[in-house]
Amino acid sequence: AQTVTQSQPEMSVQEAETVTLSCTYDTSESDYYLFWYKQPPSRQMILVIRQEAYKQQNATENRFSVNFQKAAKSFSLKISDSQLGDAAMYFCAYGENNNDMRFGAGTRLTVKP
Amino acid sequence: NAGVTQTPKFQVLKTGQSMTLQCAQDMNHEYMSWYRQDPGMGLRLIHYSVGAGITDQGEVPNGYNVSRSTTEDFPLRLLSAAPSQTSVYFCASTQGLAGVNEQFFGPGTRLTVL
Numbered sequence: 186a187q188t189v190t191q192s193q194p195e196m197s198v199q200e201a202e203t204v205t206l207s208c209t210y211d212t213s214e215s216d217y218y219l220f221w222y223k224q225p226p227s228r229q230m231i232l233v234i235r236q237e238a239y240k241q242q243n244a245t246e247n248r249f250s251v252n253f254q255k256a257a258k259s260f261s262l263k264i265s266d267s268q269l270g271d272a273a274m275y276f277c278a279y280g281e282n283n284n285d286m287r288f289g290a291g292t293r294l295t296v297k298p
Numbered sequence: 299n300a301g302v303t304q305t306p307k308f309q310v311l312k313t314g315q316s317m318t319l320q321c322a323q324d325m326n327h328e329y330m331s332w333y334r335q336d337p338g339m340g341l342r343l344i345h346y347s348v349g350a351g352i353t354d355q356g357e358v359p360n361g362y363n364v365s366r367s368t369t370e371d372f373p374l375r376l377l378s379a380a381p382s383q384t385s386v387y388f389c390a391s392t393q394g395l396a397g398v399n400e401q402f403f404g405p406g407t408r409l410t411v412l
Contacts, residue, residue, distance in 0.1 A: 189340070218398035230388065230403035237397065276340055280398040283329045284348065285356065288340035 187212045189279050191289035198267045199297050205252075206262045206292045208277030215239075217281045219253065219260045224274040224291075233275070236260065264294075272296045299324050304389050304404035311379040311411045319374040319407050321389030328394035330372040331356070331401070332364065334385040341388065347372055348394070379411045 189210045198204035210219070221233040236244045236253050243251050248265045264271055277289040302323045311317060323330065328349050333341040343356030347366040361383060363375040372391075376383060386408050390401040 191340075194338075220400075228386070228406045230390075230401075232400045235400060278341075283392050283394060283398055284331075284346050284354070285343060286331075286341075286398075286401065288333075288342070290338050290340045 187214075187279055187281075187287050189277055189287050189289040191275075191277055191292050193292045194290070195293045195295070197295040197297060198264070198271075200269060201266055203263060203265045204267055204294065206264075206275050206277075206294065208260045208262070208289055210258050210260065210277075210279045210287075212258065212279065212281075214281055217279060219251075220278040220280070220286075221249070221251070221260075221262045222276045222278060222288075223271075224276065225270075225272070230276075234262065267296050269296050269298060301325065302389055302391055302402050302404035304387075304407050306407060307405065309407060309409050311376075311409065313379060313381060313411060315379050317376050317379065319376075319387055319389075319409075321372045321374065321404060322370050323372075323389075323391040323402070324370065325391060325393075325402065326369060327391035327402070328369070329392045330366065331390045331392075332362070332372070332374045333388045333390065334358065334383075335388060335406075336385050344374065344387075376409075379409075381411045383409065384411045385409060 219236045274291045280286040305320045331346040332344040345364040347353045389404040
């Protein structure tokens with residue numbers, strides 16, 4: 186079964202600075218999708234960004250961007266100009282179909298004012 | 299649209315009791331899933347459904363049943379609660395379009411089994 190590894194249980198960043206969260210995954214497939222979800226203290230899971238594996242271009246959403254390295258099976262999330270509202274758990278997820286998403290253990294991000 | 303709703307938000311059970319966690323979505327999504335979230339383990343898939351009348355097991359199905367009689371509703375039943383089922387449970391739905399799409403999550407149910 187595919188596994189998703191987030192090697193940083195906790196990270197912290199100063200407000201307005203940049204932080205990168207790491208994610209690696211294990212697969213033998215060439216066609217798949219990768220996601221980053223944010224879970225603030227409210228517990229609500231929110232999609233941050235989505236990447237299609239066959240697309241070379243890294244996905245971006247405003248201050249959030251990814252560094253997708255397909256050969257290395259790496260999918261890191263960069264948050265620029267960090268804001269207090271970015272404080273949350275961040276989950277990396279892998280999916281080949283809509284039936285079976287695999288999530289990493291999560292990284293807790295703290296933003297210091 | 300209410301999106302994905304779950305009830306109850308919190309529940310405490312005694313070992314051996316049964317209960318049903320409710321989940322409903324109003325987005326006409328084909329796919330619905332149940333996950334459990336445990337500290338240090340992320341979210342793990344319990345059961346999923348690809349449409350009304352069709353369900354299947356996920357990664358951790360033991361001790362849980364599901365049914366999908368309508369597109370909107372996807373209840374999760376705990377047959378005989380055990381302390382190992384203490385967790386936060388999330389229901390999610392997604393469109394059945396090409397590719398793998400954004401999952402829309404409910405607010406979660408925190409379940410404690412004593």
